[in-house]
Structure formats: C-alpha cells, structure tokens
Amino acid sequence: MSAQLIRIWPAAAPSEQAVLRDEDLVRDLLVDSSVLRVNFVMSLNGSTTHEGRSGGLSGEADKRYFELLRRVCDVVLVGAGTVRDEGYGPMMVSEESANWRRERGLPGHPVFAIVSWRLDLDPESSIFTEAPVRPIVITIANSPGDARDALSRVADVVVAGGSEVDFTRLRFELEARGLNSILCEGGPQLFGAMLRSGAVDELCLTVSPRLEQGTPFRLVSGLLPEPVRLKLKSALAGEDGILLRYSP
Ligand SMILES: NC(=O)c1ccc[n+]([C@@H]2O[C@H](COP(=O)([O-])OP(=O)(O)OC[C@H]3O[C@@H](n4cnc5c(N)ncnc54)[C@H](OP(=O)(O)O)[C@@H]3O)[C@@H](O)[C@H]2O)c1
Numbered sequence: 001m002s003a004q005l006i007r008i009w010p011a012a013a014p015s016e017q018a019v020l021r022d023e024d025l026v027r028d029l030l031v032d033s034s035v036l037r038v039n040f041v042m043s044l045n046g047s048t049t050h051e052g053r054s055g056g057l058s059g060e061a062d063k064r065y066f067e068l069l070r071r072v073c074d075v076v077l078v079g080a081g082t083v084r085d086e087g088y089g090p091m092m093v094s095e096e097s098a099n100w101r102r103e104r105g106l107p108g109h110p111v112f113a114i115v116s117w118r119l120d121l122d123p124e125s126s127i128f129t130e131a132p133v134r135p136i137v138i139t140i141a142n143s144p145g146d147a148r149d150a151l152s153r154v155a156d157v158v159v160a161g162g163s164e165v166d167f168t169r170l171r172f173e174l175e176a177r178g179l180n181s182i183l184c185e186g187g188p189q190l191f192g193a194m195l196r197s198g199a200v201d202e203l204c205l206t207v208s209p210r211l212e213q214g215t216p217f218r219l220v221s222g223l224l225p226e227p228v229r230l231k232l233k234s235a236l237a238g239e240d241g242i243l244l245r246y247s248p
Contacts, residue, residue, distance in 0.1 A: 003060035005243065009235035020236065022068060026100075028234060029072045034180040036077075036171065036199055038191055039069050040219055041206040041241075047216030048188060053086055059240030062206040069204060071097035073110050073183035075136070075174055079190030080116035083127070088112075090130040109133055111179055114155075115165055115190055119147035128154035136177075138170055167199035192222035200248065203230060207242045 005020045006012070017024065041057045042048050050056030058066070070076060070093050078088065091112030093101070098108035113136040114121065121127075121137065128135060128151075135155040139148065141162045151157050160169040174182060184190065184200075194200050205219075230246035237243075 002064045003238045003240065005061055005064070005236045005238045007234070008237050009232060022064075025065065025068050025236075026072055029068065031181065034171070034175055034182075035201045036182045036184065036194070037069070037073070037202040037204060038184040038186070038194070038200055039066065039204040040186055040191070041066075041208055042219060043208050043210045043212040043216070045211045045216060046218060047212035047214075048186075048219055049217045050210075050212055054186075055086070057208045057210060057212075058206070059208060059238070061236075061238030061241035061243060062208065064238075065204070065206065065236075065243050067094055067097060069183050070110060071100055072181060074106075074181045075111040075113050075179040075183070077113045077115065077138075077174075077182055077184040077190075079187045080114055080118070080121060081189060082185065082187035083114055083121070085187075089126045090132065091127075091135070092132060107133055110183070111136060111177075113138055113174065113179075115139075115170075117143055117165075119143050119151060121147075121151060123150045123154045131155075136174075138165060138173070140165060165193065167194055167197045171199065188217065188219055188221035192220045192224065195220060195224060195228055196222070198248075202233070203244075203246045205244045205246065207244065209240060 041054055041062050043057055076091055092109050102108050109132040111133050115138045117140055137151050137155045137157045138160050141159050148157050158173045160166055160173055233245040233247050235244050
C-alpha cells in the first residue's frame with residue numbers, strides 16, 4: 001500500500017477524503033499554464049544528500065509524490081551534476097503513470113532534459129540509448145564542439161545562452177516543443193542559477209524526519225543577491241515526510 005498523506009494546509013474541504021488519493025494529489029498539481037516546478041528532499045538539518053545521494057533521504061511519502069510530480073509533467077529537467085552523482089538512467093515513469101498519461105493523450109513518458117556547460121555526458125549511457133523519448137541536452141554556445149556533435153546523435157542539443165544558460169531562452173525552447181509543464185529535479189547549483197534569474201514558479205520540498213551527519217549539502221548552491229521569500233501553497237503530512245509546496 002502506498003504511503004498515506006493528509007492535508008494540513010490549507011485546511012481540507014469538508015468534502016475531501018481524510019486520506020488523500022492519487023487523483024486528489026494530481027488534481028492539485030495540474031496547471032493550465034506553463035510552469036517551472038522544482039522538487040527536492042531535505043533532512044531536518046538541511047542536508048540534501050545521504051552518502052552523496054538524495055535517495056537515502058526519501059521515504060515512502062516522498063517516493064509517492066515524486067512519481068506523481070513526474071506523472072503530470074511534460075519534461076524532467078536535471079543538472080548534469082545530479083545526473084552523474086545520482087546515476088540517472090532513462091527517464092521512465094511507472095506503468096500506472098504511463099497509462100494515466102496515455103489516457104490523456106500525452107506521451108507515456110516525459111522528456112528528459114539535461115543542463116550542462118561542459119557536456120561531460122556519455123552518449124553511450126542508457127539515458128540516451130534506452131530513452132523512450134529522445135532526450136534534450138541544454139547547453140551554452142561555448143561548450144565543447146566535439147561533445148556537442150557526439151551528443152547530437154542521441155539527443156536534441158539546444159544552445160540556450162553564450163557563457164551562461166539563459167532560463168528565459170531555455171523555457172522558450174522547451175515551450176516551442178510543447179513542453180510547458182517543467183519539473184526540475186535539481187540539483188543545488190542549477191536551482192541557485194534558476195533562483196538568481198527568477199525562473200522558478202514553484203518549489204516542492206519534502207522534509208524528511210532525519211538528522212544527517214557531516215556538512216550538509218544545501219538546497220541552493222552559489223550566492224543569492226538577497227533572500228528569496230516564498231509563500232506556502234500547500235502542506236501534506238505522512239508518517240515519513242512533510243511535503244511542502246511554495247511559490248515566490
Ligand atoms: N535532495 C535532493 O532532492 C537532491 C536533488 C538533486 C540533487 N541532489 C544532490 O546534489 C548533488 C549535486 O549537486 P550539484 O549542485 O552539483 O548539482 P547540479 O546543479 O545538478 O549539477 C551541477 C552541474 O550541472 C550543470 N549546470 C548546473 N547549472 C547550470 C547552468 N546554469 N548552466 C549550465 N549548466 C549547469 C553543470 O554541468 P557540467 O559540469 O556538465 O557543465 C554543473 O557542473 C548530488 O549529491 C545530488 O545527490 C539532491
């Protein structure tokens with residue numbers, strides 16, 4: 001049985017089930033317009049990794065929500081550092097999610113889009129060779145030409161900026177392909193750059209009931225010119241995680 005979740009903010013409507021079903025959660029996540037949503041899991045003391053990966057922080061509640069976030073998106077956007085550190089494979093949702101998507105006329109699986117300056121990505125990786133949908137690599141004009149040529153054989157390589165990725169351009173390029181619902185799965189460096197350019201519409205943050213050892217790898221890498229104030233849109237609670245959604 002999947003992890004139980006209840007709504008703690010805003011207060012549940014009298015008609016709402018006490019324990020939320022997938023369809024209740026999905027309804028909240030569907031948007032009419034384009035959206036750039038960022039999803040993270042974090043320990044109580046602010047660490048985003050356990051032994052170098054996020055998976056060790058994630059409980060059943062987070063896993064359930066993580067899958068539903070993927071279910072409703074058009075494209076999963078990830079920084080190349082996270083792709084390498086987490087050992088990402090091809091971007092595939094569960095069979096149940098794929099069926100949900102197909103019933104609504106969507107491709108069975110979202111597109112995988114990877115952001116990289118250096119293009120240190122292996123074209124022979126299963127990310128590309130087993131991809132159900134051709135992935136996209138988003139890079140800058142100054143990235144290495146040979147790596148760009150090699151990756152062009154297995155992915156659409158999109159240049160979105162000269163020496164920095166321009167997130168307005170990135171979004172334009174994705175939306176031009178009909179990819180309006182963008183789910184970013186991190187990591188901290190990419191998130192920091194997005195926040196600095198005001199590109200983020202929503203932050204989904206699971207707080208995992210754990211205290212991690214060592215120096216925490218924080219949610220945001222790099223300097224923010226000033227603190228970013230966010231507004232709580234919803235809070236859900238499960239036994240092994242509090243799921244928060246914020247907008248700027
Ligand atoms: N707790 C969580 O939910 C969560 C989520 C994601 C990641 N993480 C953890 O975070 C760690 C990785 O952190 P990270 O900060 O290195 O991740 P990251 O932001 O995914 O990766 C950094 C790399 O991504 C590319 N990149 C990022 N921003 C870019 C930009 N604006 N323009 C062009 N390329 C850009 C660059 O790739 P190139 O080097 O290829 O140029 C850069 O070196 C891992 O340990 C991972 O497990 C945790």
